[in-house]
Amino acid sequence: MIRLISLLLVLSVPALAETPEGDAERGRLKFGSCRTCHYPEQAVGHNNGPSLWNIFNKRVGSQPGFDYYSDALKQADFVWTPELMNVWLADPQNFLPGNMMMSKGIADAQDRADVIEYLKTFSEAP
Ligand code: HEC
Numbered sequence: 001m002i003r004l005i006s007l008l009l010v011l012s013v014p015a016l017a018e019t020p021e022g023d024a025e026r027g028r029l030k031f032g033s034c035r036t037c038h039y040p041e042q043a044v045g046h047n048n049g050p051s052l053w054n055i056f057n058k059r060v061g062s063q064p065g066f067d068y069y070s071d072a073l074k075q076a077d078f079v080w081t082p083e084l085m086n087v088w089l090a091d092p093q094n095f096l097p098g099n100m101m102m103s104k105g106i107a108d109a110q111d112r113a114d115v116i117e118y119l120k121t122f123s124e125a126p
Contacts, residue, residue, distance in 0.1 A: 019086060020113045027118025030111050034103070040122040049101065054123045056080050060096075072098035082116050089115065 031040070037049035045051050050066035058080055061073030076096055078084060088095045089105040089112045106112045 018109075019083075020110045022110075022113035022115075022117030024114070024117040024121050027114035027116070030106070030115050031118050034115070037101075037103070040119055042122070052119055052122065055119060056082065056085075056123060068100070070098060070100040072096045072100075082120070085116050085119070086112055 034049075034052075035047075037047050038052045039045065039047055040052040040055075042051075042053040046063070046066050050063040050069070055063075060076045060078055060080060061069045073096060086109075090107075090109075092099055092101050092103060092105045106115060
């Protein structure tokens with residue numbers, strides 16, 4: 001069901017339908033702006049933002065031990081997929097209005113794909 005919703009969401013936004021292939025090494029560099037607030041390494045934990053360790057297949061707004069989620073994230077009800085991450089990073093305020101992530105996201109589709117590919121490597125099952 002979640003997959004179906006994310007598919008519909010992606011198809012309904014023409015600019016997002018054509019997702020370029022990501023490159024984790026490029027993504028590592030582009031993740032620099034996110035690193036001010038997020039660590040993806042399991043051992044490091046939370047920063048100003050929640051840890052992004054193993055974020056895919058997790059419910060939004062539910063990283064254990066992060067106490068500063070906005071109601072927008074706490075009340076959202078979906079599981080992170082690469083497709084939804086792409087929509088979130090394209091325009092965070094539009095996707096989940098009222099969120100407290102002080103970031104405009106990533107405007108460039110290739111950059112988004114690279115960062116998503118990088119984040120995928122921080123997972124129990126990469
Ligand atoms: C200024 C700090 C800051 C920056 C920069 C930032 N974030 Fe965030 N991020 C946050 C905060 C705070 C939250 C929680 C927002 C809320 O609860 O409304 C969040 C939430 C998230 C979530 C949802 C996590 C969950 O547990 O559901 C993801 C995914 C995410 N950020 C990815 C990124 C990526 C990728 C970047 C780089 C483009 C980035 N963020 C840049 C602070 C930041």
